[in-house]
Amino acid sequence: MTTRGSFLAGLGLFAATTVLMIAGGALAAEPQPWQFGLQPPAGSIAERATSLHNLLLVIITAISLFVLALLVYTCVRFRQSANSKPSKTTHNAVIEVLWTVVPVLILVVIAVPSFRLLYYMDKTQDTEMVIKITGNQWYWNYEYPDEELSFDSYMIDEAELKKGQKRLLEVDYPMVVPAGTRVKLLVTGNDVMHSFFVPSLAVQTYSIIGRVNEAWIDVPEGANTYYGQCNQICGVNHAYMPIVVRALEKKEYEAWLAGAKEEFASVKTPADTLLKKTLVASAN
Ligand SMILES: [Cu+2]
Numbered sequence: 001m002t003t004r005g006s007f008l009a010g011l012g013l014f015a016a017t018t019v020l021m022i023a024g025g026a027l028a029a030e031p032q033p034w035q036f037g038l039q040p041p042a043g044s045i046a047e048r049a050t051s052l053h054n055l056l057l058v059i060i061t062a063i064s065l066f067v068l069a070l071l072v073y074t075c076v077r078f079r080q081s082a083n084s085k086p087s088k089t090t091h092n093a094v095i096e097v098l099w100t101v102v103p104v105l106i107l108v109v110i111a112v113p114s115f116r117l118l119y120y121m122d123k124t125q126d127t128e129m130v131i132k133i134t135g136n137q138w139y140w141n142y143e144y145p146d147e148e149l150s151f152d153s154y155m156i157d158e159a160e161l162k163k164g165q166k167r168l169l170e171v172d173y174p175m176v177v178p179a180g181t182r183v184k185l186l187v188t189g190n191d192v193m194h195s196f197f198v199p200s201l202a203v204q205t206y207s208i209i210g211r212v213n214e215a216w217i218d219v220p221e222g223a224n225t226y227y228g229q230c231n232q233i234c235g236v237n238h239a240y241m242p243i244v245v246r247a248l249e250k251k252e253y254e255a256w257l258a259g260a261k262e263e264f265a266s267v268k269t270p271a272d273t274l275l276k277k278t279l280v281a282s283a284n
Contacts, residue, residue, distance in 0.1 A: 029200035029225060030169065037053075041200065042220050043202070045216075045218050046200060050202075052114060127182040127184035129181060130144075130146060130183070130186060131186070133175070133185055133186065133188070133207065134188050134190050135187070135196065137234060144257075149257070153244070168239065169227045170242070171242055176245075176257075177246070177248075179221050179223055179250070182217070185203065185215045186212050188213070189211075193209075193232050193234060194230045194232050196243060197228045197230065200227075201218075223249055225245070226245040227245075230243070
């Protein structure tokens, strides 16, 4: 096969894989084997983040191809056998102005949608409910301040996984949210730095002791489960504190809320939870 032939074949394969990935992963909110690119976006933030990513991908691909073409051209045109007497040129005002102005323009083109998205993600005043998320070594605590509800979320051990459950991603008590709702997240920490990261919802917020970081998620309509992980190296069990966000239809959410309030009635704060766990551990 010629170089051009194999290049075209490669391009075709890449295009086919991309189409398959998009078609296959339409609803999945979890990492896929051999995944290329981002997880399918869920909600307005993720959709905007994905379209910014797609724009950047086009720009960086064009720049890379342009630089590659220049390199190849230089190697061929100015090779020693064709150009035994090199020119002594050191300056070219036009080119120097161009290679300063064009990159500046490209950066401006990138900055506009980028700032627009940053401000969109920053604006949390239109949210409908609040969940406080606390990172601990090595589990998450979810607190619903308006409902006086708080509970811990631990990863399910590999040995205890039921059929169909995902290794390293499944938890005992997921963070439950009503579908089609804008949720404000207050993210904080209890020991070391963690990070609350759910790719399909495009949320990644540091969890830091003594500090509350604000973020929001725009949970789309329809029941679904969104998987994420702590993505700030936080100690030996960093890989074992996954995040599961389960979106339920409003009616089911209300039913879950009533049940959860009963189940976790004795647990009010993360500190209580910690104490309770320590007591249980020392009793055993
Ligand atoms: Cu962590």
